[in-house]
Amino acid sequence: MLENINIEEYWNTVADWCASHFWNTDTLYQGILLLIAFVLASISYSMLRSKAAKLIEKTKMPYAARRISNNLLRLLLPVIALIILMIGNQLLKSGIIGVNTALTEGIMKVLLAWIAIRLAVQFIANSAIRNFFALVIWSIAALSIFGFLNQTMTTLDSISFSIGDFRLSALIVIKSILSIFTLLYLAIFASSFAERRIFRIKSLTRSSQVLLAKVIRVVLIVFALLVGVTSAGIDLSLFAVFGGAIGLGIGFGLQKGISNLFSGMLLLMDQSIKPGDVLELESGTFGWVNQMAARYTEIVTRDNKSFLIPNEELITQRVVNWSHGNSLIRLQVNFGTHYNSDPHKVIEIAEAAAAAAHERIHKDPPPVCHLTEFGDSSINFSLRFWIKDAESGVTNIKGAVMLALWDAFKENAIEIPYPHREIYVHEVKEA
Numbered sequence: 001m002l003e004n005i006n007i008e009e010y011w012n013t014v015a016d017w018c019a020s021h022f023w024n025t026d027t028l029y030q031g032i033l034l035l036i037a038f039v040l041a042s043i044s045y046s047m048l049r050s051k052a053a054k055l056i057e058k059t060k061m062p063y064a065a066r067r068i069s070n071n072l073l074r075l076l077l078p079v080i081a082l083i084i085l086m087i088g089n090q091l092l093k094s095g096i097i098g099v100n101t102a103l104t105e106g107i108m109k110v111l112l113a114w115i116a117i118r119l120a121v122q123f124i125a126n127s128a129i130r131n132f133f134a135l136v137i138w139s140i141a142a143l144s145i146f147g148f149l150n151q152t153m154t155t156l157d158s159i160s161f162s163i164g165d166f167r168l169s170a171l172i173v174i175k176s177i178l179s180i181f182t183l184l185y186l187a188i189f190a191s192s193f194a195e196r197r198i199f200r201i202k203s204l205t206r207s208s209q210v211l212l213a214k215v216i217r218v219v220l221i222v223f224a225l226l227v228g229v230t231s232a233g234i235d236l237s238l239f240a241v242f243g244g245a246i247g248l249g250i251g252f253g254l255q256k257g258i259s260n261l262f263s264g265m266l267l268l269m270d271q272s273i274k275p276g277d278v279l280e281l282e283s284g285t286f287g288w289v290n291q292m293a294a295r296y297t298e299i300v301t302r303d304n305k306s307f308l309i310p311n312e313e314l315i316t317q318r319v320v321n322w323s324h325g326n327s328l329i330r331l332q333v334n335f336g337t338h339y340n341s342d343p344h345k346v347i348e349i350a351e352a353a354a355a356a357a358h359e360r361i362h363k364d365p366p367p368v369c370h371l372t373e374f375g376d377s378s379i380n381f382s383l384r385f386w387i388k389d390a391e392s393g394v395t396n397i398k399g400a401v402m403l404a405l406w407d408a409f410k411e412n413a414i415e416i417p418y419p420h421r422e423i424y425v426h427e428v429k430e431a
Contacts, residue, residue: 272321
């Protein structure tokens, strides 16, 4: 498990380094300087931070610039400490005191590296990922500054185990994790940048834009995973049998996920469903497609509820796409009038009322009313009209038409009947 590592030798090296660097007069002077520098920097930072934060909030900067400014404000403490250390270090090195300032110079290099790294990673919007990258890069830089990097890498490489000709060490595992994490982030960042570019291309349809963006994202992520594993020195051919068994298990576990992924790509390729379409599902969900993700399609209803429908269901179930092909759709309102009403006049009034009910109702083809049935209590009619923007709502336009019918019937003394029941009570005479 532990190869080529001597704990006693390593401990003696650390002890000798500490004895030569810490237990002397020079270290005492440098320790006092470090304590003074960080105390003064903390006091100055606490005094300036609130004022600087208020000044940043008052400025009318974009959100991204304001976020970066607040992040850079946290560097005020190490910057002040670095300035004080630079001044004090010159005094210690002068002929008046004549102190060896190797420790303070190393601390100054570490502070300078931290400031430079934090400035360099400001383009990363996610704070957790930004802090992770900054901490990892700074740790490597600090080990290199103090001369421990090679020894640390040798120690990590010594912690290993072998399976046949394959050797896996802690160093390889750490390199693999860092490589995969870095390349995955770069792949996601590049795919997001490419997606924004693709959505600006007006010559492509919306479905083609989404499909192309999905393909680029999947290809970049798979490529990043393969490069991250191989760059760490791991031969993928060694995992052929083991990886096949794991892949089989993962395949069964991710069956639905992979099915939804390819179902989404199929929907985009045949353009049967695309962002902006108005859908009606068998479950009764009615709304428009807001987003088509890798696993699901987001449908937003009229009451602003987001339904995440798996892509597979849109392939296997019956879906009504109100926007597919010709977006002109026909709606129907059924009503009944009293038998005292003239059916010819009712049809004329209903068609005129529907045409003037709302601006969304098309004049060509015009609304049409038909007599459909002589019912028990009323003469029943069916009023049909056409609209083209179902995404603006269907129930609201039906309600507007029924209100127009109500007003028109009131003006023309046409009654809308309701069922009447007559009850006869008979007295039973005694025999």
